[in-house]
Amino acid sequence: MAKNEKAGKGKPGKKAGEKKIDKIPSVIVPDADAKVLTTSHGSFDLEDPALPDWVEERALASGGYPYADTIKDKVYEQELVLLQIELVKLQHYVNESGARLVVVFEGRDAAGKGGCIFAMRQYMNPRTARVVALPKPTEKEVGQWYFQRYTEHLPTSGELVLFDRSWYNRAGVEKVMGFCTAAETAEFLRQAPAYEKMLIDSGIVVIKFWLDVGREMQLKRFHERRHNPLKIWKLSPIDYAALEKWPDFTKARNAMLAATHSKATPWTVVHANDKRRARLNIIRTVLDALPYPGRDDSAVGKIDPLVLGGPKLIAD
Numbered sequence: 001m002a003k004n005e006k007a008g009k010g011k012p013g014k015k016a017g018e019k020k021i022d023k024i025p026s027v028i029v030p031d032a033d034a035k036v037l038t039t040s041h042g043s044f045d046l047e048d049p050a051l052p053d054w055v056e057e058r059a060l061a062s063g064g065y066p067y068a069d070t071i072k073d074k075v076y077e078q079e080l081v082l083l084q085i086e087l088v089k090l091q092h093y094v095n096e097s098g099a100r101l102v103v104v105f106e107g108r109d110a111a112g113k114g115g116c117i118f119a120m121r122q123y124m125n126p127r128t129a130r131v132v133a134l135p136k137p138t139e140k141e142v143g144q145w146y147f148q149r150y151t152e153h154l155p156t157s158g159e160l161v162l163f164d165r166s167w168y169n170r171a172g173v174e175k176v177m178g179f180c181t182a183a184e185t186a187e188f189l190r191q192a193p194a195y196e197k198m199l200i201d202s203g204i205v206v207i208k209f210w211l212d213v214g215r216e217m218q219l220k221r222f223h224e225r226r227h228n229p230l231k232i233w234k235l236s237p238i239d240y241a242a243l244e245k246w247p248d249f250t251k252a253r254n255a256m257l258a259a260t261h262s263k264a265t266p267w268t269v270v271h272a273n274d275k276r277r278a279r280l281n282i283i284r285t286v287l288d289a290l291p292y293p294g295r296d297d298s299a300v301g302k303i304d305p306l307v308l309g310g311p312k313l314i315a316d
Helices: 053-058 073-097 113-121 167-171 182-201 215-226 237-260 275-287
Strands: 100-107 129-132 159-164 204-212 267-271
Touching: 053 215, 073 113, 073 159, 073 275, 100 113, 113 129, 113 159, 113 204, 113 275, 167 182, 167 237, 182 204, 182 237, 204 237, 204 275, 215 237, 237 267, 267 275
Parallel strands: 100 159, 100 204, 129 159, 204 267
Antiparallel strands: none
């Protein structure tokens, strides 16, 4: 049992009307403790229910985030509803026209990929708007062509598929955590643009998002997950091990973007320290990808170039 079985004492944030939860049930407390990180700003102990002040103070601005405040609740909620109506129109067009759409969500751990996918799909028909979040490959899949298990989940006529992580695992977590060889990563980086070009040539629309957060924001979100019984399932042993590997993931990210950002399938990079601003701009980008009828330009609005753009948007 992790040392903080008094672990229970984390106090997850709560909204008005929510019941306060003071204790994390022992059966869901991680078996092992995360290592204490030492940084130039101070130490960080994921198991300690108290978030260090330096993390809280630096979180929003970390990674070169361009805004000093998060988007206002009322503004976010109003804009999101309008965009979700547009997404319903977009799905109707996809269904009726037989279009095929793939949206790839990649990014730093705790960057908000799952929340963005939920916001996009919340009012879509799940029969033709599928989410693909594959577990680690089986023994059989390990022996296959690397792209094979992802290819099986591509959309048929009239479908949208949202990949919550994708074939880019090979350039990120697999590379950094030693789950593949350097030669396998190099081969993947050579093959990925050609693979995606084949998808485009077959008529599939492919959109690739990389959600980026600053180091302190990632630590803050990890801490929230660790001490919230409703979110602790989001932390895995891989997350614990990856805590010390921020520079390695940065290097892997930069190599991946450099090798696989192409005219046919460019990367769209998102500053995601404010999850809600990120969601709005991601949805706007998806709505811009297809010429669906009945589009309300005033509802869609404009993409914020400070939040969303190409790979050059990333500071580090």
